[in-house]
Amino acid sequence: MKVLMLTNRVPFPPNSGYPIVVYNTIKGLLKLGVDVTLFSINASKHNVDVDDIYDPVFEKINFHSFNIDTEVNIWGAFFNIFSNQSYNVSRFYDEDAEKLLENVLREQEFDIVQFEGLFVVPYLDTIKEHSKAKLIYRAHNIEFDVWEKLAAREQFRPRRKYLEFLSRRLKVYETEQINRFHQVFAISEPDRQNILRLGCQTRLDVFPVAIDFEKYNVDVTKTSFPTLFHLGAMDWRPNKEGLEWFLDEIWPDIEKLSGELRFYIAGKNMQKQFFDYDSENLIVEGEVFDAVEFMNSKAIMIVPLLSGSGMRVKIIEGMAMQKCIIATTMAAEGINCENGKNIMIADTPDEFYRSILQCITQPNKWQDIGKNARKTVERDHEINSNAKRMLAIYEILILS
Template sequence: MPFPPKSGYPIVVYNTIRGLLGLGAEITLFSINTAKDWVDIEDIYDPVFDSIQFYSHELDTGVNVWGALFNIFSNQSYNVSRYFDEDAGKLLENLLRENEFDIIQFEGLFVVPYLDIVKANSKAKLIYRAHNIVFDVWERLANTEMFTPRRRYLQFLARRLKAYETEQINRFHQVFAISEPDRHSILRFGCETALDVFPVALDFKNYVADPTKVSFPTLFHLGAMDWRPNKEGLEWFLDEVWPDIEKLTGELRFYIAGKNMPRHFFDYDSENLVVEGEVLDAMEFMNSKAIMIVPILSGSGMRVKILEGMAMGKCIIATTMAAEGIECEHGKDILIADTPDEFYRSILQCITHPTKWKEIGSNARKSVEKNYDISFIAERMFKVYNELLNA
């Protein structure tokens, strides 16, 4: 569900819809309303929502022990199959029979299980938008898992995902990658269909910074904590980096925020470290802090929160993995750190030279305005639609 657009996937889908509406597209959205991130449709008050035809189906996609066990003896990817439901399929089938569409765009791998239904009931051109390389995320998680039985199960899930992802990629008329590194990955595992890059789009009217409200010296981390790369990266930072950073100055504060915050993170709470959990206004939270920390060690795709931080003029210190796919330059509009020592030196530099982090934040805003504007990306996407229809 892209309403409300508060985290990565919803922001990508919401801004895609918003940009296309601005070009006069007529849009119908079919969403899986998962129990994990359930949204009350009656509580959606949004002009974008009011401008589209909307259909949804509620589904509990949570991990079931017995389901996971029986899946081992099937040939399906458990990560993906949990998102398919026969009732949702019937609703989608009726929708396709009653309407004629020019383009049907699948946003992410977890709606691809409905591809056969779409193919059987529509003559539309079909596009797959890869928000990341899903199996790559699980492969990297498996490689960092120390507990052998869990590592082997993660490897098993990654193999199943890879088989499914590579089999489906050539069943579409067009594929959109979210970043240039992801485009290369998709090509490597055998994509033979048309392939283009459409990154995250931002509406910069929503990112207005107020420097008078920034508290310094402050660090912050903001991200959904039910996404394993966020959780594991932050654990690494708190265990390996923060103890030395905390000693730099008694005035330094590190704020951690994000939905579904695991309980054990609150055990880190101290005078210098504030664990807030989910915040009501992410932009207000981000605006009030100086330096953004993104210590992601695994994953693929594009970190939307980094782009939002850049749009808010924040100095961001991130791992190479976290910044993967984003148009940025170390030392100019971002600081890259991959080891505890590199994080330490980058944070020390920002604290002792306040003009440094301000300069990087200012450059960051200019960079995202140049590369990730919603109008420019929507126009490019609309052009591809027309080319498909006229082919």
């Protein structure tokens, strides 16, 4: 079976949410003998030097990429207002990229073409024109929902109005495109429900984040306590917004609990403001070389998301590393978890305070939650079982 996957960024190395999801999907399919071709928009924001990729998965696929400057341009954003296009999406389209994709389609026939996210959907017409493959749209999240929630929390009125405008444009685009595919994959059950509310009438299945447990080896002898940590890319606005809220509203009281307590924050593109916080017990790491090793060395994971959609890959990774995770309801959405059993849910400063206090004073509590978390993700997020189920759907589509 020949599968073409389209991505809005190069998923090598798999060091954040979207690349991890795509990378593990490819890895799982390759194990089942699927012939995978990858066409990636090499976006300026996450640009990868393709010549520097050394990865066994990369060596087994046919790879094509095209560099596009996707940075927000003031004039581009202004003139877009007078068009009928979503500015979030249109920045990922380029005529030369389309021509390269046409060449790929002329050189090889595919059974399945899988669009990984909304930002590669502008190339749908090209695929339809040059291929008879079955078409799959994988929704990594509900894009308009992310921006709608960000707008709701924005206090500066002009910015809030523009965010509302962007979310409306995205909603129209997502609604128009959703039924142009033979199959849709949602990343969580709540997202599946949201896609149905958009009017989806095509086949719709849930495929959660899948991970390879060979990568997540727990060594509790290297875990320091009492330690809190947060890990996430700071160029994603919901991460930045949530961490700001935690540091401003919650951390000052938490810090007083123990002079030995340390809070480590790490992630790509760490903003200067986080280095400037006046706190002796706050350690800002910036981007870490090995995220798994970083997680293993700390005890309690803090995920204070206030907006967003989809499924938080870092929470799945944290659960795989047997971490006790204290997260907002928003952050845990779509994950099969139970408060007090395999995760701790906190939505207010008081709830975060009490949850952290409980973990510090009852070490057995956070250790038991971490063990249960590992069992949960082993059951629901194993790479090979997810790949087998995906391949089975491919086979049904091809026969239909």
